Amino acid sequence: MVQDDDGQVLVFTYNYEAxxxxxxxxxxxxxxxxxILQTADGETVPEISxxxxxxxxxxxxxxxxxxxxxxxxxxxxxxxxxxxxxASLGEDAQMFSSQLNLISTSIE
Numbered sequence: 001m002v003q004d005d006d007g008q009v010l011v012f013t014y015n016y017e018a019x020x021x022x023x024x025x026x027x028x029x030x031x032x033x034x035x036i037l038q039t040a041d042g043e044t045v046p047e048i049s050x051x052x053x054x055x056x057x058x059x060x061x062x063x064x065x066x067x068x069x070x071x072x073x074x075x076x077x078x079x080x081x082x083x084x085x086x087a088s089l090g091e092d093a094q095m096f097s098s099q100l101n102l103i104s105t106s107i108e
Contacts, residue, residue, distance in 0.1 A: 008077075009089075010054070010102045015072040016093055018105075020061045024085040025071060028056030036073065039099065047097040055080040062086065075102075 028036075033056035037048050044051060057074045081087075090106035 007106050008104045009107050010075040010096055010104055011072065011089070013095075013101050013103050016103055016105065017061060017089065018091045018093070019088055021063075021086060021088045022059040022072075022074070023062045024081045024083055025058040025060055026083050027080060028058065028073070030055075032056060033075065037075065037100065045097050045099045047102075048100070053077055057081055 030052060033054055034051040035042075036056060037051035037054055038044055048054070054075045054077050057076065057080070058071050059074045060071050087107045090108060093103040093105035096102045096104040
């Protein structure tokens with residue numbers, strides 16, 4: 001899997017597992033990604049003024065025995081991944097949007 005230009009992905013804070021490997025299950029529809037990256041009122045947040053520039057992915061953490069449930073969401077900007085791709089989340093993360101509860105981390 002190749003990282004996006006700035007090497008960062010977004011995940012919800014409650015789904016972040018530092019250094020965990022994951023497998024990409026599928027991509028989200030653009031409209032679904034836009035809805036998720038907006039507030040409940042349909043407004044954008046300062047950190048994401050153009051949510052349609054992001055691609056949402058459904059991923060599952062994996063072990064030697066294969067993918068594990070539950071699925072989580074991962075967002076990239078200007079990059080998309082295909083079903084079956086795999087990578088690991090970075091060891092370090094920082095708050096990206098407290099309003100949406102998203103953190104930014106690298107993928108390895």
